[in-house]
Amino acid sequence: MGHCYSLDLRVRVADFVEAGHSCRAAAQHFAVSESFAIKLVRRARDTGSPAPARQGRPPGGGKLVAYEAFLIQTDA
Structure with missing residues (x-):
């Protein structure tokens, strides 16, 4: 299973792209995958926040x- 990058890094990548750089340039600058940068910018644009989605059921x-x-009744 994947891991979530910190919110600080997510905000910095999104701000870097918003400043006029490409997603691929942001990925190289912050040493993350291009896929992450592209999906992060799409998520920030769609939801207004770069925060990760809730994981799990x-x-x-x-x-x-x-x-x-x-089960609750038998536990007591």
């Missing part, structure tokens, strides 16, 4: 949801 779904009340 959304809460409330899973195999044991139907048995949640029973």
